[in-house]
């Protein structure tokens with residue numbers, strides 16, 4: 547099947563500073579490769595792009611994460627271009643993280 551590719555990969559300065567990027571071929575040890583694989587199977591239109599591991603704040607002023615405490619995560623995200631704008635999907639926690 548021929549498909550026109552107009553997507554491009556996000557560059558490092560478009561991603562959060564603390565994002566650790568990885569490719570589907572080199573998934574970090576604490577990320578379940580099956581999660582990445584099933585995501586790609588479910589979203590063949592989102593080929594390419596960049597996968598990241600990120601720690602985040604939850605936005606709750608009372609939470610430690612906004613008061614110098616530990617951030618939440620890391621969580622797995624996928625950044626890709628959709629219709630020319632940078633979009634991100636949340637893929638969840640790496641394997642072994644408790645909820």
Ligand SMILES: [Zn+2]
Pocket residue numbers: 603604605606609610611612618
């Ligand atoms: Zn928080």
